Amino acid sequence: MLDIRNLNARVEETEILRGLSLSIEAGEVHAIMGPNGSGKSTLGNILTGRPGYEATSGEIEFNGKNLLEMGIEERAREGLFLAFQYPVEIPGVSNMEFLKASVDARRKHLGLPELSSFDFMKIARETSKRVSLDAAFLKRGVNEGFSGGEKKRNEILQMMLLEPSLCILDETDSGLDIDALQVVAAGVNSMRNADRSFIVVTHYQRLLDFIIPDYVHVLAGGRIVKSGGKELALELEAKGYSWLEGEVA
Amino acid sequence: MTDTTAQDFKHLALTLAGAQRSVPWLDTLRFEGTEQWLEAQWPSRRTELWKYTPLASLQRGQFASWGSAQAYTLADDALLTLDAIRLVFVNGEYDAQASTGDAAGVVRFSKADAAQQTFIEAHLGKIVDTKRHLFASLSNAWTQDGVLVHVPKNTKLDKPIYVVHISTPEAEAAIANQRVLVILEESAQAELIEHFVSSEQPQNGFVNSLTEIQVGANAHLSHYRMNLEEEHLIHIGGVHINLASNSQYQGFTLAEGSQLKRIDYQICHKGKGAHAGLNGVYLPRNEHLLDYHTNVEHEAPHCTTSEVFRGIIADSARAVFNGRIHIHPDAQKTLAELSNKNLLTSDKAEVDTKPELEIYADDVKCAHGATVSQLDQDSMFYLQSRGLSEKQARTMLSFGFINELLQDLPQQAVREHLHRHLSLLFAKDKFAS
Numbered sequence: 001m002l003d004i005r006n007l008n009a010r011v012e013e014t015e016i017l018r019g020l021s022l023s024i025e026a027g028e029v030h031a032i033m034g035p036n037g038s039g040k041s042t043l044g045n046i047l048t049g050r051p052g053y054e055a056t057s058g059e060i061e062f063n064g065k066n067l068l069e070m071g072i073e074e075r076a077r078e079g080l081f082l083a084f085q086y087p088v089e090i091p092g093v094s095n096m097e098f099l100k101a102s103v104d105a106r107r108k109h110l111g112l113p114e115l116s117s118f119d120f121m122k123i124a125r126e127t128s129k130r131v132s133l134d135a136a137f138l139k140r141g142v143n144e145g146f147s148g149g150e151k152k153r154n155e156i157l158q159m160m161l162l163e164p165s166l167c168i169l170d171e172t173d174s175g176l177d178i179d180a181l182q183v184v185a186a187g188v189n190s191m192r193n194a195d196r197s198f199i200v201v202t203h204y205q206r207l208l209d210f211i212i213p214d215y216v217h218v219l220a221g222g223r224i225v226k227s228g229g230k231e232l233a234l235e236l237e238a239k240g241y242s243w244l245e246g247e248v249a
Numbered sequence: 250m251t252d253t254t255a256q257d258f259k260h261l262a263l264t265l266a267g268a269q270r271s272v273p274w275l276d277t278l279r280f281e282g283t284e285q286w287l288e289a290q291w292p293s294r295r296t297e298l299w300k301y302t303p304l305a306s307l308q309r310g311q312f313a314s315w316g317s318a319q320a321y322t323l324a325d326d327a328l329l330t331l332d333a334i335r336l337v338f339v340n341g342e343y344d345a346q347a348s349t350g351d352a353a354g355v356v357r358f359s360k361a362d363a364a365q366q367t368f369i370e371a372h373l374g375k376i377v378d379t380k381r382h383l384f385a386s387l388s389n390a391w392t393q394d395g396v397l398v399h400v401p402k403n404t405k406l407d408k409p410i411y412v413v414h415i416s417t418p419e420a421e422a423a424i425a426n427q428r429v430l431v432i433l434e435e436s437a438q439a440e441l442i443e444h445f446v447s448s449e450q451p452q453n454g455f456v457n458s459l460t461e462i463q464v465g466a467n468a469h470l471s472h473y474r475m476n477l478e479e480e481h482l483i484h485i486g487g488v489h490i491n492l493a494s495n496s497q498y499q500g501f502t503l504a505e506g507s508q509l510k511r512i513d514y515q516i517c518h519k520g521k522g523a524h525a526g527l528n529g530v531y532l533p534r535n536e537h538l539l540d541y542h543t544n545v546e547h548e549a550p551h552c553t554t555s556e557v558f559r560g561i562i563a564d565s566a567r568a569v570f571n572g573r574i575h576i577h578p579d580a581q582k583t584l585a586e587l588s589n590k591n592l593l594t595s596d597k598a599e600v601d602t603k604p605e606l607e608i609y610a611d612d613v614k615c616a617h618g619a620t621v622s623q624l625d626q627d628s629m630f631y632l633q634s635r636g637l638s639e640k641q642a643r644t645m646l647s648f649g650f651i652n653e654l655l656q657d658l659p660q661q662a663v664r665e666h667l668h669r670h671l672s673l674l675f676a677k678d679k680f681a682s
Binding site for chain 2: 048049050051071072073075076077082084087088090091092093094097098101102105106109141142158162
């Protein structure tokens with residue numbers, strides 16, 4: 001599914017990722033944890049192609065294709081999805097029209113016919129119910145005036161509608177109360193299947209009580225310094241990150 | 250052929266006035282208008298109110314006659330579908346077939362009875378300040394037919410008034426003078442929709458339009474004004490509003506560009522506690538020149554003004570926005586806000602924006618601001634990261650920029666019409682690149 005080999009990346013002039021390697025197979029859930037500033041968010045931004053983030057060396061293969069050569073929208077249409085830590089508010093752009101345009105783009109790429117407005121609206125309403133987002137939010141501007149929790153649920157709603165093959169959740173738990181966290185986790189868990197993979201980026205172990213990962217990686221100093229099973233998250237919760245600092249080159 | 254000079258246009262205008270059928274009871278206003286038009290200085294680049302808006306294309310126009318009711322074909326859905334008192338004019342001539350006819354409170358000047366004539370005489374040309382508005386003088390000089398909306402005390406019109414001005418090209422370039430007078434008595438309520446459209450062929454006319462509005466104490470007017478004509482039409486228009494105490498005016502205006510389009514709004518808070526809301530959108534493209542001048546006079550205390558204008562300027566077009574708020578010494582406790590935001594979608598597009606705040610009272614709250622910006626990069630990335638192409642994302646964000654002012658319009662027919670019309674316009678990419 002995804003193969004990252006010896007990736008170096010920078011944001012403007014600052015080198016953030018230094019020799020990161022990570023391999024993810026279809027159906028797996030990988031948690032990436034690490035202290036602030038370790039490069040967790042940079043990884044998501046590099047994978048999605050955010051302007052200003054530049055891979056200086058290394059390779060990323062996604063579904064057998066060279067990801068770094070693909071444009072932002074191509075990656076999305078190919079099945080890569082990032083649930084943003086801070087989704088932007090876009091007043092004036094209707095959430096419904098935006099969602100339909102993105103689903104249409106993905107379906108077109110997959111060779112599927114466009115959904116009629118009526119069919120799409122029906123699906124969008126049903127899906128918004130699954131993430132406990134009132135259907136009225138579909139008519140508002142994209143994330144306009146949404147609370148932090150509503151924005152995160154809108155991200156999960158988009159993920160469900162787009163049915164990506166690789167989902168990156170960037171600190172989706174930040175700013176969520178326990179109820180919202182459970183809604184988000186239930187949404188993610190309902191999407192887990194043998195063909196879909198997840199990268200769950202988080203600072204805290206809490207989210208991983210609800211989304212049980214297959215692997216846990218610790219990112220520090222721009223590379224993965226330790227990998228293990230889900231029990232590694234508990235160990236990190238108990239000991240913090242400082243005991244791993246010796247591992248950082 | 251050489252360009253006619255400014256003097257020639259001034260005299261041409263008067264020759265055309267002389268060619269109109271006489272309406273004796275309007276003669277006084279016509280004479281006054283004629284005199285002011287003759288005395289007025291023709292605007293030059295040194296005339297502050299016309300600094301960025303040369304009148305060259307008007308001077309070049311070989312206007313030979315008054316417009317006449319031509320057969321016309323409009324694009325599908327060009328007009329609003331709504332249950333309204335509808336008055337349709339074609340090149341300035343009343344189109345009885347397309348209209349629902351005069352109704353209670355709504356009458357054309359040409360059909361006014363003696364009492365209504367006296368009423369019109371008492372108010373027409375009295376709300377507008379012709380010293381600042383050259384083409385209002387011309388409108389007075391050209392006064393012939395027009396629409397009177399008179400809503401008596403404590404009365405609410407049960408249907409909106411929909412005034413449609415259709416332009417079509419004529420064999421020889423022609424002019425039309427459009428006049429509307431709205432008087433709302435105390436605690437009256439009405440909704441007025443003015444819609445300027447044209448057939449799709451290249452136009453060759455000039456429309457001079459003037460709407461005068463008096464909102465009585467506690468009265469309430471909703472007013473929409475759309476200028477959606479083909480790009481060769483020249484339009485100079487003015488809307489002048491007097492607000493009595495505790496009255497409310499809620500206005501919305503939207504204009505596409507043309508070779509020359511200039512629209513003035515003047516709002517005077519005459520009585521205390523009045524509120525004026527005015528939102529506007531301008532969308533010039535190609536080589537258009539589109540100019541909005543707004544002026545709000547706060548003469549009385551405890552009044553509020555909220556004004557928001559947004560423009561997207563494409564191609565080699567030029568937009569001008571000048572928003573003035575003038576707080577007089579007696580206008581204590583005024584609350585006034587003016588915001589103007591512009592989006593340029595091409596290197597050759599230009600906007601000259603100037604908010605002006607003049608405050609002569611010490612206990613007021615005022616805010617004003619103007620920005621010229623590009624599309625937000627984080628929003629672009631967000632949309633693209635969901636699979637939208639760069640072009641799609643740009644179109645969506647540009648549309649969103651003005652849709653913020655469209656989406657909450659209370660009049661559904663206007664809202665849906667503009668949404669549909671502008672979606673098509675934006676799909677042509679002019680406002681996205």
